[in-house]
Amino acid sequence: MSDDVCISINNLSKKYKNSKEESLKGVSFSVTRGEKFGVLGPNGAGKTTLISVLCGILPATKGNFSYYKNGKPLSNHEIKSGIGYVPQDFAFYDELTPMQNLHYFGAIHNLNKKTIEERAEEIFTILGISKVSDKKTKIFSGGLKRRINLAIGIIHKPSVLFLDEPTVGADVQSKHAMIEYLKKLNNEGTTIIYTSHHMAEAEEFCDRIAFINNGSIIECDNLNNLMKKHDITDLQSLFISLTGEGYFD
Amino acid sequence: MVGLLFMFAMPLLLVVIITIVQDSAFRQINENQMSLLIINHDSSEQSAQLITLLEKSRMFDIEQKNETPADEVKNTLIRKGKLTALYIPENFSEQLNKKAALVARVMLADMGLFENNAVEKEPEMPELQFYHDPVLQDAYSYTIVSIIRSHLDVVENSLMIDVIYQLVGIEKKPDTFRDAMMANTVSINQQPASKVNIKPNTTQHNIPAWTIFAMFFIVVSLGSNIVKERMNGSFIRLKTMPVNFSLIFGSKMIVYVSVAVLQVVAVFSVGVFLFPVMNLPQLILPGNFFVLFIVVLIIALAAVSYALMIGALSKTQEQANGIGAVSIIIFAALGGILVPVFVMPDIMKIISNFSPLYWCLESFYFLFLKGGNWTQIIPVLIPIIIFILLCQMITYIQLKVEKII
Numbered sequence: 001m002s003d004d005v006c007i008s009i010n011n012l013s014k015k016y017k018n019s020k021e022e023s024l025k026g027v028s029f030s031v032t033r034g035e036k037f038g039v040l041g042p043n044g045a046g047k048t049t050l051i052s053v054l055c056g057i058l059p060a061t062k063g064n065f066s067y068y069k070n071g072k073p074l075s076n077h078e079i080k081s082g083i084g085y086v087p088q089d090f091a092f093y094d095e096l097t098p099m100q101n102l103h104y105f106g107a108i109h110n111l112n113k114k115t116i117e118e119r120a121e122e123i124f125t126i127l128g129i130s131k132v133s134d135k136k137t138k139i140f141s142g143g144l145k146r147r148i149n150l151a152i153g154i155i156h157k158p159s160v161l162f163l164d165e166p167t168v169g170a171d172v173q174s175k176h177a178m179i180e181y182l183k184k185l186n187n188e189g190t191t192i193i194y195t196s197h198h199m200a201e202a203e204e205f206c207d208r209i210a211f212i213n214n215g216s217i218i219e220c221d222n223l224n225n226l227m228k229k230h231d232i233t234d235l236q237s238l239f240i241s242l243t244g245e246g247y248f249d
Numbered sequence: 250m251v252g253l254l255f256m257f258a259m260p261l262l263l264v265v266i267i268t269i270v271q272d273s274a275f276r277q278i279n280e281n282q283m284s285l286l287i288i289n290h291d292s293s294e295q296s297a298q299l300i301t302l303l304e305k306s307r308m309f310d311i312e313q314k315n316e317t318p319a320d321e322v323k324n325t326l327i328r329k330g331k332l333t334a335l336y337i338p339e340n341f342s343e344q345l346n347k348k349a350a351l352v353a354r355v356m357l358a359d360m361g362l363f364e365n366n367a368v369e370k371e372p373e374m375p376e377l378q379f380y381h382d383p384v385l386q387d388a389y390s391y392t393i394v395s396i397i398r399s400h401l402d403v404v405e406n407s408l409m410i411d412v413i414y415q416l417v418g419i420e421k422k423p424d425t426f427r428d429a430m431m432a433n434t435v436s437i438n439q440q441p442a443s444k445v446n447i448k449p450n451t452t453q454h455n456i457p458a459w460t461i462f463a464m465f466f467i468v469v470s471l472g473s474n475i476v477k478e479r480m481n482g483s484f485i486r487l488k489t490m491p492v493n494f495s496l497i498f499g500s501k502m503i504v505y506v507s508v509a510v511l512q513v514v515a516v517f518s519v520g521v522f523l524f525p526v527m528n529l530p531q532l533i534l535p536g537n538f539f540v541l542f543i544v545v546l547i548i549a550l551a552a553v554s555y556a557l558m559i560g561a562l563s564k565t566q567e568q569a570n571g572i573g574a575v576s577i578i579i580f581a582a583l584g585g586i587l588v589p590v591f592v593m594p595d596i597m598k599i600i601s602n603f604s605p606l607y608w609c610l611e612s613f614y615f616l617f618l619k620g621g622n623w624t625q626i627i628p629v630l631i632p633i634i635i636f637i638l639l640c641q642m643i644t645y646i647q648l649k650v651e652k653i654i
Contacts, residue, residue: 052485055488055489056488056489057485057488057489057652058652059652077491080489080490080491081491083489085486085489087482087485087486088482089481089482090481090482091481091482091483091485091486092481092483092486093478093483094481105486105490108487108490108491108492108497109490109491110491152486162489
């Protein structure tokens with residue numbers, strides 16, 4: 001395996017127990033180290049299922065995937081230590097303060113108190129959380145909660161970061177802060193796999209995009225190549241062109 | 250913080266309030282004087298004798314209102330704010346005398362000391378009327394009626410002896426005999442069937458019972474937390490991290506079991522140190538602290554396991570809170586926390602075996618009231634351990650189904 005490959009996905013399928021159809025149908029692609037990789041598709045296309053399988057939350061029904069470092073496959077423990085996951089939901093404890101949440105999740109990543117506090121200070125400053133770091137998160141706005149959700153996912157400086165619609169419901173300032181910080185992380189070497197319904201945001205952020213529809217990857221390339229191929233000048237038009245105008249959910 | 254305060258303040262308040270209330274009720278009957286309004290329309294010796302006996306018993310704060318008409322007794326009781334009233338009708342002594350004479354003549358005739366050829370009609374028994382405020386519960390009314398009944402027996406017996414004396418030709422029975430009759434001093438010593446010298450009282454009953462109730466109420470806090478973590482994705486997030494989920498779950502259990510044990514320590518401390526200051530009976534702890542600790546630990550584990558199961562099965566926090574709280578109250582009612590199991594109908598006694606609180610309470614009662622040892626306690630702990638395993642198994646299966654573990 002090439003030293004640049006970070007994740008290799010081969011013929012991956014997922015069928016839920018009570019579902020008639022497969023949510024993922026033989027998905028294959030690879031993600032290069034240091035890439036900002038977008039997974040775009042309509043609601044119910046299989047984006048969250050794909051991320052859940054790659055993060056080890058759900059087992060795959062068929063196929064396989066591997067994580068690599070310098071061409072060598074990683075063990076399950078190495079994968080879990082190296083990935084960061086930012087789900088759509090606010091997956092933290094709203095009775096705790098942002099700092100307490102980072103201490104809790106940081107400790108699970110075996111970070112010591114000093115490292116957590118140093119990392120928290122940096123993240124809180126950039127994401128504008130410092131002033132409220134000692135307040136209970138349940139009183140926060142949606143945008144602030146989104147930033148805390150992101151902060152928890154990156155406390156351990158993951159080498160691969162999964163973001164499942166990380167900016168949904170956030171205000172313009174929150175989105176801006178998050179995207180800028182994600183770019184910074186990416187520049188520092190973090191591979192990012194990202195899903196979103198914000199086409200402009202994805203257009204600006206992603207190096208390469210996979211379009212997923214009805215459980216299958218229908219296109220996977222960098223944006224320029226895709227636009228040339230389909231003779232379309234913006235991502236939203238390309239999205240409609242590939243997935244159609246009908247509703248999917 | 251509020252949750253923790255709730256978990257500690259609630260059991261303390263429960264045991265203090267319920268023990269005070271039950272202790273005062275006990276004292277009301279046994280130590281304090283119950284207010285008793287007497288309307289005596291009978292002017293003879295027997296009614297006066299009954300009133301004297303009631304006065305001498307020192308159990309009643311008696312007020313006589315003999316001028317009150319029979320149909321006004323209820324109104325007078327309410328107007329004067331009395332809890333109970335005793336109405337002695339005009340013909341009370343007359344009927345009592347007739348009855349005593351009949352019994353005495355039959356008895357002497359049977360003994361061959363009196364010739365009684367006449368076929369006598371059974372006289373009507375006199376009837377006293379006992380009134381009580383509707384707020385007075387049946388149990389108290391029955392107790393007061395029993396006390397009056399026992400004094401009435403003395404009067405009846407005394408009268409019967411008088412008649413026997415008269416029939417055998419002794420006009421006046423000796424005072425010594427009368428005094429002996431009136432004294433009614435046969436005492437009954439209460440001896441608890443316990444291996445240790447622990448006197449059952451409101452504290453020994455209530456503290457173990459309500460402590461268990463409070464421990465199981467941890468379901469409200471833990472159950473809804475589990476639902477929240479399942480629903481908001483915290484558990485899912487943890488699944489992506491380099492940690493065994495059973496370690497996370499085990500840590501949660503250790504924390505909550507510790508909280509439950511601390512609840513017990515707090516409540517027992519109140520019983521041991523605060524109750525005597527509050528003029529309530531002091532809690533006497535069992536001699537074997539190790540057995541007590543193990544029993545407390547098992548009960549805490551049962552409470553936490555139940556909370557985890559409710560948290561795993563509920564779809565919303567509201568559902569967990571509602572089902573959790575109501576089920577604990579039902580378990581408490583079935584388990585003898587609210588009403589002792591021995592007074593329940595047979596079918597309810599069988600059903601009570603399915604309440605974990607019943608077995609928890611039994612294990613505590615073995616320790617706090619009966620001075621039980623390992624041999625006696627282990628059979629009681631087995632159903633609790635089965636309950637723990639069942640809850641844990643259901644929780645595991647549910648979390649497995651939800652792909653959380």
